[in-house]
Amino acid sequence: MFSSKIVSLVCDRVKTSLSVGHQSIFQVRTATKRAGGSRTHMKDSAGRRLGPKKHEGESVNVGEIIMRQRGTKWYPGENAGIGKDHTIFALEPGFVRYYLDPFHPKRKFIGVVLSEGDKLPYPHFDPRKRRFGRHIIKKPEAAEAELEFQSRKESQILPELLKGAEERQQKREARLIQLKDQLSQFIELESEELKNLAAGRLLQIDRFLRGGKSQEDAQFHTTYNHLYDLKLQLRRNEISQEQYDTLSSQYKSLAESVDSNIMFDAFFELCAYKTPETIKSNQDAAIAELDKLVIPNQPRTKELKEQVYAILRSQDNCFTLSQQLALKRKYLKPVLPEVDGLVLDKPDKKAVAITRINYETRRIETVYRPKEAFLP
Known part of the structure; x- marks a missing residue:
């Protein structure tokens, strides 16, 4: 009871001390924590369904997804590709293989093998296994349709390409006739066959020269290509070994004779050979x-x-x-230097006015040049 009296007395004194001119001062306590926002929807986005879509040994076709991931945790291996979102997909039809490569010990790979019994990785130095994706078309109608198939772009541009090829062929034939007619001015050949062969050699050399090769390189490549064609004919059994030896030796002697008597000048015209x-x-x-x-x-x-x-x-x-x-x-300089007699002090009707900047004075000045200072 005594303590309650003391408490009431202290409270009365505090109220009296806060009262100034019949006005009271009260302390207001405000919030110190920022108010949180309210959500209008209490939902979450759907999962992206990450993870493997094809497991070890499953068959896949071209373009099928094998693995969806965030970041490159798995790397594309043999016959597999990777998209910009790190999705690994098949580049060839086959069977999925998850494997490690000793050349990249810190990476895990996903690949596709072409045969079900194959394992990855393939031996590093062995030839690469590939599938060309071709099969024999047994129906004659379907085979003919496949041969004649053209895309829209090909069908539109084909007439122009054929026309250009025909024009180039006509120019080559005209050039061949011209070279054959000029051939007799520099060398005498026995038969018409040798003339045609020599003219064909000159035509090939001319084409190489127009392509930017030197005279020696053009002659070498022309000889090499002709002998290689003879080797191909021998491999196809179109000619015998004796015929090959005879034709190759004949062409080598002809090439030596032609190259020692004829050459091309800078404008691709025939002229006599010079050392x-x-x-x-x-x-x-x-x-x-x-x-x-x-x-x-x-x-x-x-x-x-x-x-x-x-x-x-x-x-x-x-x-x-x-x-x-x-x-x-x-x-034959287009403009002669500014020496005495090629610079005029005053403008003239026949003079040419040239404006230029003087870098010493940093001003634009005009110089008058006579017509004799320029190449006619």
């Missing part, structure tokens, strides 16, 4: 003649230009196209 030493001496003499003919920093005329072109294109000099281009840039 590398003769070609080098002729080119040196032609360059010396050009040095005398073309005076540096002097105006060039049309006659001088034609003389330079005649020297560069001469069959005796045998300049290649790249050599001709380099010599043209040296002796």
